[in-house]
Amino acid sequence: MRLLDVDATMVTVELTDGPARFHALWLRDNAQDGASRHGNDQRLFDVTDLAEVVTVVAAEVVDGRLVVEFGPDGVASSWDAVWLETHCYDLSGGHRVSGQSANPWTADGLGGGSGPHRLAWVDSDDPAAWADTTRALQRDGVAIVDGLDTGHDGAAIGDVAALWGPIRETNYGRVFHVRAEVNPTNLAFTPRALNVHTDNPYRRPVPGYQLLHCLVASDVGGVTVLVDGFRAAEVLRDEDPAAFGLLSTRSVPFRWSGDGFDLRNRGPLIEVADGGAVHGTIQAVRYNNRSAAPFDLSFDEMAEYYEAFRTFARLLHRPELEYRFTLAPGECMVFDNERVLHGRHGEADPERYLQGCYLDRDWIHGRIVDV
Ligand SMILES: [Fe+2]
Structure with a gap:
């Protein structure tokens, strides 16, 4: 110096x-x-x-x-x-927010090409194995815990959550149930295919992490699709900076109502930290076609915003960004709900049954992992 x-x-x-x-x-x-x-x-x-x-x-x-x-x-x-x-706040170009450890991936690059990091439940009390998994979550935004009990009482998913912190309970319950229901309050609770999305952008704050534990797999369909929203947003910034600029600076509303609740929140589809639209670090992505409320931008911006929105939506379906796999019984996917979009490809078997829950982001991203 x-x-x-x-x-x-x-x-x-x-x-x-x-x-x-x-x-x-x-x-x-x-x-x-x-x-x-x-x-x-x-x-x-x-x-x-x-x-x-x-x-x-x-x-x-x-x-x-x-x-x-x-x-x-x-x-x-x-x-x-x-x-x-x-x-330092006087550097142009490429200055990263301190502590940023995300490493955005394409389908081929996730986990260095070997897919999501895995933690066997029998190893979960090993501090080094826990640290490796926590680091993988901070880096990739997804990991899988396998070898879990498949009892339907919700105990196993609670045990997985407790590796990091307490479950964040919502009006869907402490643990929610992803399976075909007679009168579903949410399209997730049907066998329908689901477009890739982040959960619950209508909550404030948005759930930071999500766990999905497979108890009964589907014989047909029900393939899980994961897309790294950070990577998709970076591709958009490279290919169409004007679209990125709109999606990262204009807030739009999200809403879900039912069962005595009317939940509303708003925010940009792509949230950028220090540095603004041109250089800023991407720190959150929200995308959910089911619960996006009618956009309320000014008349003059609406057509241009829709064009940017559609460009990003198409980008999220590029095969090179889609990591596809089938979650097996006893496997629990842990993923950053403000980064990794998840979806279901194909009509699932009505018997398919997953249990899910949420965790606040800080229990994972706030951890100092130097074991
Ligand atoms: Fe979901």
Whole structure:
């Protein structure tokens, strides 16, 4: 790290990726000295405690650390190059949000070509096996736990969920049942083929993870289709940036009603984190043709939005993005419901029976896995 320029309002340093500017106020707000930060890394002051005009009084690089003295409060702080690179906000192009570990896949590339990572239930109490599976979920957004009991009491799926955290109960119950019903409240509860989708975009928050445990397989049909929505969104951004721009910046409504509930939420089909539509990291995809409510964009944007929507929908059906397999009894698929779209190809046997549940995303993505 090398100091390039200093004035009262900012500091410019040379980082690995090039020059980076940092505002005086931003640096002061992120001061690391003992009066500014507790040992637990939580900030000890509020932004209103800082002077109206914060200035840089002096700055230098000493032993690989940027040292800055601020005015008017006289506080001094230092940061190493790794910290500054991790939090740098002055890099164009390709800067990734720190902690982002997703590795978007095509059908051939999932799990390095060998399909979803698998965890045998008998190995589930082995910390290394658990860590491998958690890492696979953070990276690929899907894994399979196999060798499970196929009793219908819901115990097995609860045990799988408990590897990471408590089940997030909804109005569908703690565990929901995917099988043919006489009066289904949801098309999932019929033998019909299901277009690829993410579940429950009408909830707030949207369920972060989903588990589907196969108890009875289908003799015909009922093939599972998985599509990495992050990969599909990246393809859209490459091929049709204008469509990507619309789908990532315009919110649309989702709705489900029944059984005494009227659930509504809204959001963009493609949610982008820091960096905006051009460079930003994709952090969520919502797509569900069954529960998309009537779009409510302005009249002037509606035709163009539909064109973008249709382009993305067609892209989701490209064979190279579709990972197809048949879930066998005793296998439980665990997947990121804000990333990996799932569907059912072909009319399933009415006897087919899966149990499902949801988990909050943080139980998996918030885990530090360094075992
Ligand atoms: Fe679903």
